[in-house]
Amino acid sequence: MTTQQPGSRRRLLVIGIGAGDPDHLTLAAVKAIRRADVFLILGKGPEKSSLTDLRRAMLDEHARPGYRVAEGQDPWRDRSEQDRGSYTAAVHDWRSRRADVCERLILDELAPGETGAFLVWGDPALYDSTLAILDEIEDRGTVALDIEVIPGITSVQTLAARHRTTLNRVGRPIHITPARRLPEAATAHDGDTVVMLDAHESFTRLEGRDLWIYWGAYLGTPDELLISGRLADVADEIRHVRADARARHGWIMDTYLLRPVEPEDGPET
Numbered sequence: 395m396t397t398q399q400p401g402s403r404r405r406l407l408v409i410g411i412g413a414g415d416p417d418h419l420t421l422a423a424v425k426a427i428r429r430a431d432v433f434l435i436l437g438k439g440p441e442k443s444s445l446t447d448l449r450r451a452m453l454d455e456h457a458r459p460g461y462r463v464a465e466g467q468d469p470w471r472d473r474s475e476q477d478r479g480s481y482t483a484a485v486h487d488w489r490s491r492r493a494d495v496c497e498r499l500i501l502d503e504l505a506p507g508e509t510g511a512f513l514v515w516g517d518p519a520l521y522d523s524t525l526a527i528l529d530e531i532e533d534r535g536t537v538a539l540d541i542e543v544i545p546g547i548t549s550v551q552t553l554a555a556r557h558r559t560t561l562n563r564v565g566r567p568i569h570i571t572p573a574r575r576l577p578e579a580a581t582a583h584d585g586d587t588v589v590m591l592d593a594h595e596s597f598t599r600l601e602g603r604d605l606w607i608y609w610g611a612y613l614g615t616p617d618e619l620l621i622s623g624r625l626a627d628v629a630d631e632i633r634h635v636r637a638d639a640r641a642r643h644g645w646i647m648d649t650y651l652l653r654p655v656e657p658e659d660g661p662e663t
């Protein structure tokens with residue numbers, strides 16, 4: 395462990411920026427953006443450059459004049475089909491390599507006494523590795539950080555708002571799961587299930603069950619797509635719309651809510 399010199403601390407703001415709609419920046423996020431001297435960004439490659447562009451537009455609108463941007467290259471990630479153990483190991487390995495890049499960015503681009511910021515998609519607490527990466531960097535002891543988290547509006551909240559529905563029914567739980575844990579996650583409880591990180595249209599594995607689906611892609615952006623209905627009736631439509639949009643944009647981000655249809659209350663309650 396390296397011993398830190400007094401006064402060598404760097405302040406880092408981890409700012410949730412919402413999941414696509416620039417108007418979903420909170421007032422706290424705007425104030426935090428104004429406090430930052432330098433914004434640290436991990437580039438995602440050309441296919442997701444529109445996401446980087448959105449961040450840049452937010453900075454042009456809200457950051458202090460003369461703000462700096464320091465960009466590092468997001469390391470390659472093994473996304474091959476894996477069992478649960480190797481998947482977790484691959485994610486940890488990727489995180490460590492991202493920590494290497496972020497540590498370098500912080501040491502090279504953020505002077506002691508300055509304030510840096512990461513702009514995190516949606517909310518930093520939901521399927522985002524920024525906080526875990528910063529924990530790892532702190533554990534290494536090479537740089538002393540004061541970290542502050544500013545919450546953001548998640549894609550899940552935007553999905554519910556766009557469909558004008560709630561995430562839960564009265565007195566029932568909500569389960570949020572990555573798609574790779576379907577269908578077991580959706581059958582393990584009596585509430586509604588929010589599915590994220592779906593690369594394979596995993597809702598098709600549930601077609602035997604009587605479910606209502608509220609589906610949304612590119613939520614909050616001008617390309618937003620929304621479909622809802624009984625899964626058995628709309629699964630094909632979602633499949634086609636999704637494949638077509640993915641081909642046009644080169645990438646897709648979608649989220650959906652699955653709600654068991656029950657004769658006594660129906661899907662709209």
Ligand SMILES: C[S@@+](CC[C@H](N)C(=O)[O-])C[C@H]1O[C@@H](n2cnc3c(N)ncnc32)[C@H](O)[C@@H]1O
Pocket residue numbers: 413414515516517518519520521522547548549550589590591592610611612613614615647648649
């Ligand atoms: C790595 S997670 C990040 C979640 C983010 N921290 C949040 O609070 O929404 C990425 C997943 O979030 C969902 N997602 C993020 N932005 C989205 C959007 N604009 N429209 C639909 N789904 C989105 C998708 O399920 C995507 O696979």
